[in-house]
Amino acid sequence: MATNPSPQRDPANATVLSLDLDDTLWDITPVIIAAERELRAWLKRHCPRVVDRYSPHAALALRQRLVDAHPELAHDLSWLRTRTLEHMLEDCGYATSRAGEAFEVFCAARNRVSLHADVLPALESLHRRYTLVALTNGTADLERVGLARYFDHYVAARDVGAAKPDQRMFAAVEAVTARPAAEILHIGDDPLCDVVGASQAGMHTAWLNRRAEPWPGQHPPPDLHVEDMLALARRLLRAA
Ligand SMILES: [Mg+2]
Incomplete structure (x- = not known):
C-alpha cells in the first residue's frame, strides 16, 4: 500500500502512538x-x-x-x-x-473481544519503543480485554466530554503524554474520526484498513495506509 510521506512528516519520527480500539484491534x-x-x-x-x-x-x-x-x-x-x-x-x-x-x-x-491475530505481536514490539495511548469513543476496558500492560495511557470520550473527531480528544493525548502533536502518530480504522480528526490536530496519521476499502477521496489521505497492526509495526520499526 502507498506510504510516501515527506521526510519532515515521516510518521516514524513519532514518539507516541495513539491507537483507536474498536474495529482497529478487534471487530466490535x-x-x-x-x-x-x-x-x-x-x-x-x-x-x-x-x-x-x-x-x-x-x-x-x-x-x-x-x-x-x-x-x-x-x-x-x-x-x-x-x-x-x-x-x-x-x-x-x-x-x-x-x-x-x-x-x-x-x-x-x-469486553469479551476477539483480538485480531496481528494485534498482540505488534503491540509487543511497538510498546518497547513508543509510548502507547488508547484513544477511544467506546467503552472497552483495557484490563478486561487483556491489553492494559501494553498501554501507558487510556483516553475515552466519556472522560473528555466529546468524541473523535472532536479536537478535544486529540488534545487530551497531548496532555496526558506531555508531547506535542507533531510527535504523535494516531492509528485508526475510521477515515473521519481517526485520520481526519488527528490530521487536523497536527498529528501524523495511519489508516488501518483491514477490509482493503478505497480511501474516501473527499478527505486528504493519511500519512500511512496499512492493512493490519503488524504491517504498521514493520513500517515503523524498520524506519526507526
Ligand atoms: Mg474504530
Whole structure:
C-alpha cells in the first residue's frame, strides 16, 4: 500500500502512538450483538416485564429519544445505556438500582473481544519503543480485554466530554503524554474520526484498513495506509 510521506512528516519520527480500539484491534459489531443478547437474556430472567414491554426496536427508540433530549451527553455511551435501562426498569415497576447490575452484564460481554491475530505481536514490539495511548469513543476496558500492560495511557470520550473527531480528544493525548502533536502518530480504522480528526490536530496519521476499502477521496489521505497492526509495526520499526 502507498506510504510516501515527506521526510519532515515521516510518521516514524513519532514518539507516541495513539491507537483507536474498536474495529482497529478487534471487530466490535459481533461483540455488541452478543452483549445486547446477554443483557436481554438477563432482563428476561430478572426483570421480565422490561422484555415484554420493550422490544429491541423500542429500546433503541427510547435510547434515541434520550440522545435527542441530551445531545451534550450523546458521546457518553455508558451514561446512555444506564439511563435507558433505568427508564425501562422504572416504567415497568422495577427499582432503577437494578440498572447497575444489568449494565454490568452488558459490560462483561462487551469486553469479551476477539483480538485480531496481528494485534498482540505488534503491540509487543511497538510498546518497547513508543509510548502507547488508547484513544477511544467506546467503552472497552483495557484490563478486561487483556491489553492494559501494553498501554501507558487510556483516553475515552466519556472522560473528555466529546468524541473523535472532536479536537478535544486529540488534545487530551497531548496532555496526558506531555508531547506535542507533531510527535504523535494516531492509528485508526475510521477515515473521519481517526485520520481526519488527528490530521487536523497536527498529528501524523495511519489508516488501518483491514477490509482493503478505497480511501474516501473527499478527505486528504493519511500519512500511512496499512492493512493490519503488524504491517504498521514493520513500517515503523524498520524506519526507526
Ligand atoms: Mg474504530
